Amino acid sequence: MEAIKKKHKWSLPHSYSLIFFIIILMAVLTWIIPSGEFERQEVTIDGMTKSAIVPGTYHAVPKSDADSDLRQGIPQILAAPMEGIINAADVVAFVLIVGGAFGIILQTGAIDRGLMALAGRLKNKGILIIPITMVICSLGGSTFGMSEEIIPLYAIFISLMFALGFDSMTAILILFLGTQIGYVGSTTNPFSVLIAQGVAGVQGNPQLWLRFIEWIVFTGVSIAFTMWYANRVKKNPEKSIVYQNDLVTRPLYLGEENGKELVFSLRDKLIIGGFIAVLGIIVWGILAKGWYMTEIGALFLALGLFAGIISRMSQKEMAENFVKGCGEFVYAAVIIGLARGILVIAENGKIIDTILNFLANMLQGLPNYAFTTIMLLVHNVITFLVPSSSGEAALTMPVLAPLGDLIGINREAIVTAYQFGNGLTNLISPTGGVLLAGLAIARINFGQWLKVVLKLFGILWIIAAIFAAISASVGM
Template identity: 35%
Template sequence: MEPQKVTPLKIKKKNSWSMPHIYVLLFLISGIAAILTYIVPAGSFERVAGPNGRESIDPDSFTEIEASPLSFMDFMLAIPRGMQDASEIIFFTFIIGGTFMVLRRTEIIEIGVDRLARTFKNQSILVIPVLISLFAVISTTIGTPELSLVYIPVLIPLCISLGYDSMTAAAIALISTALGFTAAVMNPGTVGISQQIAGLEIYSGFQLRLIVLVVIVIIGSVYVMRYARKVKKDTVQSFTYDEDKTNRRTYKDALNQPLKDMNKRQLFAILSLPIFAAVVFYGVTQLGWFMLEMSGLFIFMGIIVGLIAGLSLTKICEAYTEGFREVLMGAIIIGIARSVAIVLEDGQIMDTLVYALGSVVGHFPSTLSAIGMMGVQLVINFFIPSGSGQALVTMPIMAPLSDMLGVTRQTAILAFQFGDGFAHILFPTSGYFMAALVIAGISWAKWVRFFLPLFIIYMAVGAMFLIYAQMTGWTG
């Protein structure tokens, strides 16, 4: 009689810890902020007229005030108020989703991507540095990293058809715009405002900032290219392998198919797109347009381009509705992220945190003061994820503080740029960034795994530039 085979028992492994849902994470951060209103002393700066009619602070006016910790009702209303406060970018996110769904229904995105992919077919890796450089130059000039929301829907089919993945597409869009925003060669919203507050000539010192832009763009391009090569060699290595299954079925073999036909109406629709792009550029650079104005233009773009390409009004409306659904989560995240700042402001501790962090810099050794400023700006960016908003709050403190520490005001502004810019695509309190991840179908946890090594590299590069600026007494 043969011995009976014993089937080995399968030991179930305990589920490893996973990052909580982004809603949960942001709600917890907002809850911690609410608790801090019971611990951190309340304080306030006096507000004064700042550059371009915007409100700034008087750095010598900080005073402790009566505590006003958040009640349960205040906390309960923080997220709805965050939605209200961030309404422009939420609306912009919806419009981007709807407009690009209309363009997809016309098939002109697929046609354009097909031809662009064939152009780079033999040297596909070159598409990465070319696009990163282009988007960085646009961002460093007009200062709108939110345009990454526009780029991602086009880049995903392009990157996947070339053998890459959604992470590559998101990286091209997010990293390039963040780099241009950080270097801020001619950015009116960060360097422009900061130099006005510091009493410096507007856009002075652009030569060093241009060198910064070139260096960080090269580093970012090499980093993304290295990842993209790994994915193309072995798709399983992709951070978004599971998320891209549908897209791979749709786009992966696009280059092996016959060239997509294009009718005359689609051709005219494609030719109309550069006109809208030119209007956006002119509006942002010359007329001061931002989210609201761009949203209105994109609505018209979707309707007009859809009609030119042959879609009926009903199909255009249905496409908008479908696009709204696809970006719903991203729009909600923006409001929840904004609730963190709402809690700190209502609890009267935002100014206290800024004042305390500014005071910390004074305890750094003189040779490390500029790096300390960068670190402080990095922390503040978590609570104020707006470049211009952070400049208006922090630079009135940092500019005179730099005089006492022996750091030039130009260097203090550079420290602000590094502390503010790179973090825009790391912290979950950055609304447009979280919306971009949702549009790309990438979780924040996976993005952090991909981006954190590059972020550390950029912090080190920023520190080296600051050491150079301080050692040379850089004044621009």
């Protein structure tokens, strides 16, 4: 009998597994890396008291003595996930509350119907659909982390683009690039910037004004690129990279009945109006009152209840949709706690300060632009392993934020470099569910997507490096 040899494909481990492997690695490092610590002092920034490193005070600490052993073993490894979740309880609770609120809001369908109604009304305006829809998608990504919500819109926009003389790639650029560029230019995104600031100890979103400028620039460049691509394809359809694909796909979509009357009701308008009002209140609260995750979470919860009442959900339906929304964000919430477990091992082994001292000595004297560029590259690499924005924030901010203190770089610049690195890498990462869903619906392969988006990626990366350097220079 002839043996059958199976060819095993290598693939990245699950994010939870990866973090647990890192916990094990960190425990091993506590036996290898010398233990040490800096002296710390309490400082008050924007009314918030926190512990800050005193530069130049690093000193070695014995690995073991009669009272303690800093080397971490199997018991500590197994306890680390639980301790990490406990230590990150405030951020985990914030993610679950916001996720539950969005579970109610999204179940109403108001956001989807609003975007669909807009597309329908602008159908005869052709090219105007691109900037208007991308601004809305980008604003959603920047403010409340809009992402999976666009999946139901892919088929509609593919049909619409075909009807207007564009190609299926244009629809993916409008929806996916639109929302993802909002992540790159995040302003108040609770799953990106706010979590990173919370973990890094940054209070009150002090560079919100700069973030708005960044969002405008990133969104403007992306819209210009998409409109250039769409016009080029419309003038000469054969220049489309998906021309052959669309010969098969176009009849399938244009042959479907997509002309059904869409009812964008008064309830939908009230829900979207309430949503816009809440975003405005959040911006005001952050700037004027120094609001933090508790206040922001409370507002999102109020918005969810408002949406449920307006859409006439029963109390049971609201509760079930809240639980369903929490379920959608459990992955992100748990990964935050697990990532904090890495820090628990490193802190208990007292090797964090040793690592920080080494990096500080190595990077000392670098100009701001060089330091933030290195940080941007670091996050580009890390995002391939940890694509979750909240997971990466929980994993990296506890180490990199204090490093900024030692080098003399404000913590908001560290957050900015993370935000850019994570958002940009997810434009070209083959593991993104929202992107892969859109490509599958449009029958576009990932290689074709890369050939198009890489033309824009380099431009966006350079802009990101410039803004990261500016963030480090202007202070908090």
